[in-house]
Amino acid sequence: MLDKALSMLLFTGLVCVSILSAPKRNINRRTAGRLLLLAGGTLACYGAGSLAIMFAGWFLSGVAFFGDRPRRGAAGAVLGASTLCFAAALVILAIAHGPSVLLAPLGSDVIGSGQSARWAFVSMGAAVLLRSGIFPFHFWVVSAFSVGDLLPIGLLFTAQSGVELLVRFMMPAFGETARLALPLIGDLALMSALLTAFLSFGERQPRRVLGLLAASQSSFVLAGIATATGEGIAGALVHSSVVLASLTALLVIYRSLEARCSAALDSEAGGLASRAPRLAVFFIVSGLALIGLPGTLGFPGTDLLFHGALESHPYLGLALPIATALTAIRLFWLFTTIFLGRALKATPPVPDALPRERWALTAVVLFLVGTGLVPNRIVSAKASVAHGITASLPPASEAP
Amino acid sequence: MHTIEFAQIEQLLILLVVGAPGLAFLALSLAWLAGWDPRERLVARLTGVAFTASGMAVLALLWEMASHHQWSAAIELGSWFRVGNYAFPITLLADSLSLPLLALTTVLVGVVASFSRRYLHREHGYLRFFILLNLFGFAALLAFSAGSVDLLVCGWELVGLTSVLLIAFFQERREPVRNAVRVFVTYHVCDLGLVIGALFLHGAASTTLSSILFKGAWPMQSTELSAGAATVAGLLLLLAASGKSAQVPFSGWLPRAMEGPTPSSAIFYGAIAVHLGVYLLLRAQPIFQNSTIASSAVVGIGLVTAVHATLSGRVASDAKTSLAYASLAQIGLIFVETGFGFSRLALVHMIGHAAVRTLQFLRAPSMLHDYHRVHAAAGGQLAPTGTHYEALLSPVWQIWLYRLGLERGYLDSFLDRFVAHPFLRMAQLLSGFKSERRIHPGLLAGPEPEGKRLTGKLAEGFDA
Numbered sequence: 001m002l003d004k005a006l007s008m009l010l011f012t013g014l015v016c017v018s019i020l021s022a023p024k025r026n027i028n029r030r031t032a033g034r035l036l037l038l039a040g041g042t043l044a045c046y047g048a049g050s051l052a053i054m055f056a057g058w059f060l061s062g063v064a065f066f067g068d069r070p071r072r073g074a075a076g077a078v079l080g081a082s083t084l085c086f087a088a089a090l091v092i093l094a095i096a097h098g099p100s101v102l103l104a105p106l107g108s109d110v111i112g113s114g115q116s117a118r119w120a121f122v123s124m125g126a127a128v129l130l131r132s133g134i135f136p137f138h139f140w141v142v143s144a145f146s147v148g149d150l151l152p153i154g155l156l157f158t159a160q161s162g163v164e165l166l167v168r169f170m171m172p173a174f175g176e177t178a179r180l181a182l183p184l185i186g187d188l189a190l191m192s193a194l195l196t197a198f199l200s201f202g203e204r205q206p207r208r209v210l211g212l213l214a215a216s217q218s219s220f221v222l223a224g225i226a227t228a229t230g231e232g233i234a235g236a237l238v239h240s241s242v243v244l245a246s247l248t249a250l251l252v253i254y255r256s257l258e259a260r261c262s263a264a265l266d267s268e269a270g271g272l273a274s275r276a277p278r279l280a281v282f283f284i285v286s287g288l289a290l291i292g293l294p295g296t297l298g299f300p301g302t303d304l305l306f307h308g309a310l311e312s313h314p315y316l317g318l319a320l321p322i323a324t325a326l327t328a329i330r331l332f333w334l335f336t337t338i339f340l341g342r343a344l345k346a347t348p349p350v351p352d353a354l355p356r357e358r359w360a361l362t363a364v365v366l367f368l369v370g371t372g373l374v375p376n377r378i379v380s381a382k383a384s385v386a387h388g389i390t391a392s393l394p395p396a397s398e399a400p
Numbered sequence: 401m402h403t404i405e406f407a408q409i410e411q412l413l414i415l416l417v418v419g420a421p422g423l424a425f426l427a428l429s430l431a432w433l434a435g436w437d438p439r440e441r442l443v444a445r446l447t448g449v450a451f452t453a454s455g456m457a458v459l460a461l462l463w464e465m466a467s468h469h470q471w472s473a474a475i476e477l478g479s480w481f482r483v484g485n486y487a488f489p490i491t492l493l494a495d496s497l498s499l500p501l502l503a504l505t506t507v508l509v510g511v512v513a514s515f516s517r518r519y520l521h522r523e524h525g526y527l528r529f530f531i532l533l534n535l536f537g538f539a540a541l542l543a544f545s546a547g548s549v550d551l552l553v554c555g556w557e558l559v560g561l562t563s564v565l566l567i568a569f570f571q572e573r574r575e576p577v578r579n580a581v582r583v584f585v586t587y588h589v590c591d592l593g594l595v596i597g598a599l600f601l602h603g604a605a606s607t608t609l610s611s612i613l614f615k616g617a618w619p620m621q622s623t624e625l626s627a628g629a630a631t632v633a634g635l636l637l638l639l640a641a642s643g644k645s646a647q648v649p650f651s652g653w654l655p656r657a658m659e660g661p662t663p664s665s666a667i668f669y670g671a672i673a674v675h676l677g678v679y680l681l682l683r684a685q686p687i688f689q690n691s692t693i694a695s696s697a698v699v700g701i702g703l704v705t706a707v708h709a710t711l712s713g714r715v716a717s718d719a720k721t722s723l724a725y726a727s728l729a730q731i732g733l734i735f736v737e738t739g740f741g742f743s744r745l746a747l748v749h750m751i752g753h754a755a756v757r758t759l760q761f762l763r764a765p766s767m768l769h770d771y772h773r774v775h776a777a778a779g780g781q782l783a784p785t786g787t788h789y790e791a792l793l794s795p796v797w798q799i800w801l802y803r804l805g806l807e808r809g810y811l812d813s814f815l816d817r818f819v820a821h822p823f824l825r826m827a828q829l830l831s832g833f834k835s836e837r838r839i840h841p842g843l844l845a846g847p848e849p850e851g852k853r854l855t856g857k858l859a860e861g862f863d864a
Contacts, residue, residue: 198827198830199827199831201824201828202824202827202830202831202832230483230486231483231484231486234483271571271572273571274571274572281433288561293558293561294553294554294557294558299554300480300481300488303488303550304486306599307486307602310603321592321595321596321599322592325588325589325591325592328588329584329585329588332564332584333581336577336580336581339571340571340577340580341574342572362433375480375481376480376481376482383483383484386483387484
């Protein structure tokens with residue numbers, strides 16, 4: 001219960017941060033509508049008491065993106081496909097167990113391991129993988145990040161609705177089937193984490209780099225859940241909070257800079273640290289939290305993730321530390337490219353963080369650093385959830 | 401090693417040693433965040449008070465331990481976080497390895513802070529420098545007093561971060577920023593050795609706590625790790641140590657790090673940060689003793705580095721680069737001593753080297769003035785130096801070695817050509833990179849040259 005409340009509070013806070021800090025020209029009716037749908041849908045997912053409500057939240061949070069223009073790539077199509085897969089799973093469950101299963105408290109009914117359960121699991125699993133941008137479905141994340149509304153799509157992606165579905169319904173309800181499938185999900189997620197971090201080195205556009213890094217970090221969370229160990233799941237849940245907060249801050253700062261540098265149309269905007277030092281500091285602190293710098297909440301998350309991943313995947317688990325190193329290098333490169341170096345004369349005299357931006361981003365940074373210095377409360381809350389999840393899974397030796 | 405019941409004051413002392421610079425860092429950072437721009441004098445005084453307190457605490461701790469006839473102690477401060485059976489312990493060590501280094505750190509950082517007060521007077525990034533200096537001090541003290549490899553990783557990472565940010569101190573110039581990126585890449589690639597090594601030790605020995613992993617008191621310690629496990633762990637830790645201490649083949653970053661202000665060059669690359677790798681090897685000495693392969697690798701790397709650094713230093717054309725290579729040569733020799741098991745000698749060598757090198761770096765800006773004074777005192781006739789060993793070699797060898805030194809052992813070009821470039825090329829191919837967007841030919845390079853900045857895309861993204 002505490003964990004649910006924390007997650008909902010954090011997400012609501014970050015939506016407020018996004019609205020407060022977004023450039024004013026971005027807060028039009030369309031964006032506001034998207035954010036409302038997104039917030040409502042995501043909170044419904046987080047707080048859902050039944051499958052039906054979770055599906056409604058899933059649908060609501062993604063519906064605003066279904067009709068996106070083709071140049072935004074396959075984001076709308078993939079989100080639509082993931083919703084269809086989820087819906088298909090619900091239909092299968094309703095046919096096999098009656099419609100009441102959709103309204104039963106999440107995880108209360110054990111679906112079992114029959115044929116219909118496996119099909120439902122596969123369909124739901126596909127929905128999770130699509131929504132989470134696991135390789136090879138990361139392309140929608142990259143293309144969605146590269147053009148258009150950065151903040152809503154960032155919030156949608158980092159909300160980790162797929163992980164919510166996996167943790168709160170699929171693992172408790174599908175028991176044996178989940179235990180069988182988790183190693184495969186874990187392998188996919190580990191490979192995805194490494195590959196997407198690696199692919200970011202082939203990109204030069206900051207938006208696309210951020211998209212790939214977001215996909216990589218999302219894979220970390222799924223990989224941690226799939227370890228089915230207490231440390232891995234707790235680490236994944238902690239890390240999902242870090243991903244949400246850090247990436248939101250990074251995207252907010254980047255979007256603010258885009259709005260400020262509009263005058264420098266055909267020249268470069270670097271060396272911004274001398275003109276916007278606070279934004280630079282917020283950017284680097286948020287980025288470092290994402291890669292698990294000691295003193296931020298990212299450190300306990302990644303530490304637990306590494307332990308969990310290596311326990312369940314002794315060799316492939318090494319993908320996580322390597323992906324972390326690659327992410328760190330790419331983020332630092334991004335920081336130096338945007339903020340350091342000589343500011344050219346053509347670069348407009350951009351203002352530093354405005355008061356509304358400063359307050360919002362300070363709150364995020366204080367959250368990341370404050371909970372990093374004293375992580376026990378958050379880690380304990382996540383650990384109790386992790387304990388519940390591992391208790392609901394059959395022991396590995398009993399799985400057929 | 402005994403975990404003893406310390407009086408409360410003694411536990412507070414070790415916390416004060418490590419925590420004083422950390423508190424100074426927090427105070428200055430929060431002040432800046434709140435929009436306050438403190439005066440230079442206040443910043444310098446706060447830093448001075450922090451390191452004075454830390455230094456006094458080290459002395460007091462030494463006195464307390466001596467009066468109790470205890471020369472090693474592990475102070476347990478609970479767990480930082482816990483999940484099930486796994487906990488991250490916060491244990492600080494005070495023994496004959498960590499105490500001298502704690503004292504050295506507090507003294508040298510304090511000296512550098514005092515020097516910087518005048519050296520960086522009215523410099524644009526004065527506050528930024530002192531914030532990072534305090535963070536570095538805290539991180540180094542944490543690393544030297546860490547009672548487990550896990551906690552050492554925390555200090556290690558923070559030292560690396562402050563190092564990189566100070567290399568890019570003159571951030572409006574292109575070269576310092578590019579070099580900072582290169583150093584960051586090197587650090588993070590090598591730090592994988594430490595992270596994976598710590599995870600390996602968890603698997604092999606179920607702990608990374610020094611008090612459990614190693615029996616006895618430093619330097620007379622032993623471990624129960626098998627030779628195979630010791631070899632794997634040793635090689636991983638050696639990778640991390642080589643990166644941090646700029647050993648071959650990672651030596652290229654050290655001269656590039658001279659871009660930062662002279663005080664940071666002194667404390668990082670002359671005194672403390674560059675010796676962190678040696679400290680890791682000394683702390684993990686029992687692991688290397690159990691593995692001939694790992695200890696041989698330490699000796700080999702140290703020897704090669706010493707030779708390479710000597711050659712490259714002899715052709716360096718500026719004082720700081722010359723000093724950097726001189727440092728590197730000495731650290732290579734310290735690696736050799738460590739590999740052979742001469743732990744006490746390595747420790748004494750390290751402390752002496754750190755003190756001398758700090759002095760030399762701080763005097764570097766005055767080096768030319770000093771030379772002219774000596775030259776004048778010698779009546780304008782100073783005998784040429786540096787030709788004795790060259791005269792023993794044939795002209796062919798002289799030219800070949802000169803070229804090798806000038807190219808700094810071809811290490812950078814080797815890494816760029818055979819590691820970085822293929823890596824980037826493959827990433828480019830797999831990401832379906834369009835051919836008109838030329839990728840910069842070096843992973844280890846920083847931002848693109850002016851005129852080809854990708855941040856023009858910032859405007860493009862806005863227009864979309």
